[in-house]
Amino acid sequence: MEREPSDNPIVTEGLVRRFGAIEAVAGVDLSVGRGEIFGFLGPNGAGKSTMVRMLTTLLRPSAGRALVGGHDVVRDADAVRRSIGVALQDAAIDPLMTGRELLSLQAVLHGIDKTEGRRRGDELLETVGLTGAAGRRVGTYSGGMKRRLDLALALVHKPNILFLDEPTTGLDPNSRIALWDEVRVLNTHSGATVFLTTQYMEEADQLAGRIAIIDDGRIVAEGTPAELKSRVGDPTLRVVLQSDQDAVSAEAALLRLGEPVADSPGHVSIRLAGGASRVAAAARALEDAGIQIEGLELRSPTLDDVFHIATGRRLEGTAAEDAEPEEAESSAP
Amino acid sequence: MRQYAALSRRAVVNLLRQPTSVVPSLLFPLLFLALTSSAFDRSTALPGFPQVESFLQFVVATTIVQGALFGSIAAGSDMATDIEDGFFDRLVASPVARTSILVGRVMGSMVFGFMQAWLFFGITSLFGLNVRSGIIGMAAISLVSALLAGGIGAVSVAFALRTGSAEAVRGAFPLLFSFLFLSSAFFPRDLMNGWFKSVASLNPLSYMIEGLRSQVITGLDAGGLAAAAGVAFGILVVGTSAAGLALSRRLTANF
Ligand SMILES: Nc1ncnc2c1ncn2[C@@H]1O[C@H](COP(=O)(O)OP(=O)(O)OP(=O)(O)O)[C@@H](O)[C@H]1O
Ligand SMILES: [Mg+2]
Numbered sequence: 001m002e003r004e005p006s007d008n009p010i011v012t013e014g015l016v017r018r019f020g021a022i023e024a025v026a027g028v029d030l031s032v033g034r035g036e037i038f039g040f041l042g043p044n045g046a047g048k049s050t051m052v053r054m055l056t057t058l059l060r061p062s063a064g065r066a067l068v069g070g071h072d073v074v075r076d077a078d079a080v081r082r083s084i085g086v087a088l089q090d091a092a093i094d095p096l097m098t099g100r101e102l103l104s105l106q107a108v109l110h111g112i113d114k115t116e117g118r119r120r121g122d123e124l125l126e127t128v129g130l131t132g133a134a135g136r137r138v139g140t141y142s143g144g145m146k147r148r149l150d151l152a153l154a155l156v157h158k159p160n161i162l163f164l165d166e167p168t169t170g171l172d173p174n175s176r177i178a179l180w181d182e183v184r185v186l187n188t189h190s191g192a193t194v195f196l197t198t199q200y201m202e203e204a205d206q207l208a209g210r211i212a213i214i215d216d217g218r219i220v221a222e223g224t225p226a227e228l229k230s231r232v233g234d235p236t237l238r239v240v241l242q243s244d245q246d247a248v249s250a251e252a253a254l255l256r257l258g259e260p261v262a263d264s265p266g267h268v269s270i271r272l273a274g275g276a277s278r279v280a281a282a283a284r285a286l287e288d289a290g291i292q293i294e295g296l297e298l299r300s301p302t303l304d305d306v307f308h309i310a311t312g313r314r315l316e317g318t319a320a321e322d323a324e325p326e327e328a329e330s331s332a333p
Numbered sequence: 334m335r336q337y338a339a340l341s342r343r344a345v346v347n348l349l350r351q352p353t354s355v356v357p358s359l360l361f362p363l364l365f366l367a368l369t370s371s372a373f374d375r376s377t378a379l380p381g382f383p384q385v386e387s388f389l390q391f392v393v394a395t396t397i398v399q400g401a402l403f404g405s406i407a408a409g410s411d412m413a414t415d416i417e418d419g420f421f422d423r424l425v426a427s428p429v430a431r432t433s434i435l436v437g438r439v440m441g442s443m444v445f446g447f448m449q450a451w452l453f454f455g456i457t458s459l460f461g462l463n464v465r466s467g468i469i470g471m472a473a474i475s476l477v478s479a480l481l482a483g484g485i486g487a488v489s490v491a492f493a494l495r496t497g498s499a500e501a502v503r504g505a506f507p508l509l510f511s512f513l514f515l516s517s518a519f520f521p522r523d524l525m526n527g528w529f530k531s532v533a534s535l536n537p538l539s540y541m542i543e544g545l546r547s548q549v550i551t552g553l554d555a556g557g558l559a560a561a562a563g564v565a566f567g568i569l570v571v572g573t574s575a576a577g578l579a580l581s582r583r584l585t586a587n588f
Binding site: 056057058078081082084086088090092093094096097101104105106108109110111137153 | 335336339340343346347350351415418419420422423424425426427428429
């Protein structure tokens with residue numbers, strides 16, 4: 001920690017939350033700097049929401065402490081509430097009210113006067129692109145519109161610190177990217193600190209300046225996306241075999257080029273020592289061994305690899321949804 | 334203060350925009366009114382029955398109380414829905430006064446009870462209802478109806494805060510119905526006997542309904558009004574205390 005801890009908008013020390021025998025958050029030390037977009041990445045059940053609920057005064061820590069905006073979340077809960085904006089994962093938005101009504105209600109709850117509340121509401125509707133739908137009941141909104149309204153609601157009182165719990169889960173790729181843009185704009189314009197949880201490595205990668213990866217209530221890795229990925233080191237070379245029977249000999253042929261990585265049947269992966277410049281050597285090694293291949297993919301390290309190295313498992317959901325190779329060098333047969 | 338007003342307004346808006354929750358609570362008492370006033374009209378001639386122009390005049394106070402009882406369950410079920418949906422968390426995470434979460438619902442219920450009483454007066458006057466105490470009496474009855482709606486609303490909110498389930502809150506409906514039925518809601522106590530009479534005499538709703546009824550059938554009656562308002566206020570005090578306790582329990586349970 002470079003800065004004085006009290007300077008940082010979010011600081012936790014040994015934060016723990018138990019539910020009976022379960023330790024949902026098992027001793028987390030964090031420090032988020034002013035103006036940062038901090039990504040809290042983890043699979044289902046990792047403890048992300050529990051963490052957010054403690055930091056937003058909805059849940060009392062079982063042990064440790066947390067300061068948000070310099071205020072203790074337990075002893076000074078009201079001061080914390082005044083300085084934060086929150087978009088919770090499961091917080092439905094009252095379907096019977098219109099977007100504009102909810103915004104003015106939220107303004108009142110934060111003690112903003114009527115005219116200012118209305119002005120602020122209109123401004124935010126514009127920002128999140130909901131001006132046209134402002135007079136409609138929220139029950140008629142799409143998932144993406146609800147999330148955008150949720151974001152606007154969290155911003156009514158111009159909080160310095162913003163908590164977003166899985167803001168894009170369930171959104172289609174376009175809406176997801178649109179929401180990323182809004183978060184970015186907001187962060188640059190208002191300088192608000194953003195604490196964002198996600199189970200999508202791509203989201204953390206794209207949006208967050210710094211990331212903590214949480215698994216089973218513990219932080220297993222922390223740093224900028226680039227740092228974390230560079231710790232993985234070499235890119236992964238993935239060979240798609242014509243026949244799974246060649247798997248063992250393919251692995252043997254590639255052994256001197258890099259360490260094997262577990263992969264599905266019909267595929268062999270290694271961490272290619274020396275990176276892209278060694279792809280040709282790998283192809284030659286396979287040819288020399290007489291192995292027929294369907295294709296070759298070179299993939300730069302991802303946060304999923306970081307997670308894999310730290311936990312031995314893959315991020316749930318991301319493997320299925322986001323695992324398209326980012327820098328593929330595919331050669332079709 | 335504006336927070337209380339805004340949350341009360343939301344509670345009313347909640348009610349008005351959910352016809353499925355309000356309409357039955359309006360129609361059911363009216364249906365009962367129609368049924369009883371046509372079926373029991375002759376009973377008004379029984380010896381011991383109070384002097385009334387019609388059974389409608391006798392029973393309209395019951396209709397208003399019934400409407401306030403049933404309509405107020407919505408305060409609790411809406412609160413429970415807030416808890417289920419997470420809107421409750423949204424409120425708790427904001428710096429809003431904790432009491433306004435509760436007071437908003439209770440006030441919303443009171444507004445509902447007040448307006449509903451006037452609606453019932455409006456409809457029944459089309460069928461020839463004559464309220465002896467006139468507009469002042471109707472206003473007084475509406476205010477008591479508001480108090481009662483607030484009280485039952487608070488009780489159902491307390492229940493919602495305890496259980497966190499809208500289903501459970503709506504499950505209390507038969508209980509309220511029995512509570513009403515085991516009183517002098519549909520028959521004068523003088524015409525009852527046996528255990529039914531004893532139970533009805535123990536039921537505070539009897540005194541409330543009789544107090545309101547006397548405004549309708551005999552004219553302005555301060556004693557009856559005080560009894561009715563007293564019962565309603567008692568329920569409000571008990572309900573609000575229970576709800577306050579349930580709220581702080583819920584807030585500290587997690588927190
Ligand atoms: N109120 C609760 N009572 C009991 N256990 C809970 C409670 N809330 C969370 N847990 C448990 O704590 C663990 C962490 O849950 P949490 O909701 O924080 O995970 P998450 O990372 O937000 O997951 P997701 O991505 O699915 O939202 C889980 O094992 C969960 O079952
Ligand atoms: Mg979660």
